[in-house]
Amino acid sequence: MSEPTGTADPAVPAGPASIEEVLDRARTGLRRIGPAEARRAAREDGALLVDIRYQQQRERDGTIPGALQIERNELEWRLDPRGSHKIPEATDHDRRIVVFCNEGYASSLAAASLQQLGLHRATDLEGGFQAWREAGLPVEH
Template sequence: MSAPGVGIDELLERIREGYTRVGPQEAYDAFLGGALLVDIRYQALRERDGLIPGAVVIERNELEWRLDPRGSHRIPQASDHELRVVVICNEGYASTLAAASLHALGLRRATDLTGGFQAWRNAALPTTPPVGTTA
């Protein structure tokens, strides 16, 4: 029997050593400066909590295909490996793995939001109301 690999907490720590994560205000400022915010939360969370205006919603299982500048299924914004991308999940865990995957595709300016959408909302940055509610 082989020895077990690293646990998820150790893996996240190792990945995060390879780039600088951003907080909510820094992510917002990056967006205002032209960065692409990418919301990878699943639909139920987006419906429950709302959206970030201007963020592109890409389901996690489609992320690499949509953001690979060489890919045939890329979104129009993914035209260059120098694209600044801030990946946003719900609490800042899955987004780390997603950012690492984007780095593997050559998107070295990809990062993720520390604390995810919940940190963004707690910082009182712009969001749309959840589905079924009014602002």
């Protein structure tokens, strides 16, 4: 059997990666935004704010008014504009989407995954819901 002749992608490590390395790679393709910019994007530019936190976290801490609540395991299925299980707000690949989790870690991975679907304006909220709340922005209980 002969050795493969193609070259490996230098952006992908040859061996196993730690979650920190995976997170760093995911974030290289994102222009992460803070709470004030996320609020402005939703209010002025029609960006979708998407809450991927667990229901228990939303019940405990509250929610961001107007944010869509989509469980992480359904995210790509619901936001793929060509998908059979898309939500009505998943209108096209140019829609700006700001994903947030509790503290801004899982949301980075989720936003990178959305970019792989061609949702090139997907990003995440730096610091997550906790940063939004600490900034004194509106929260519903």
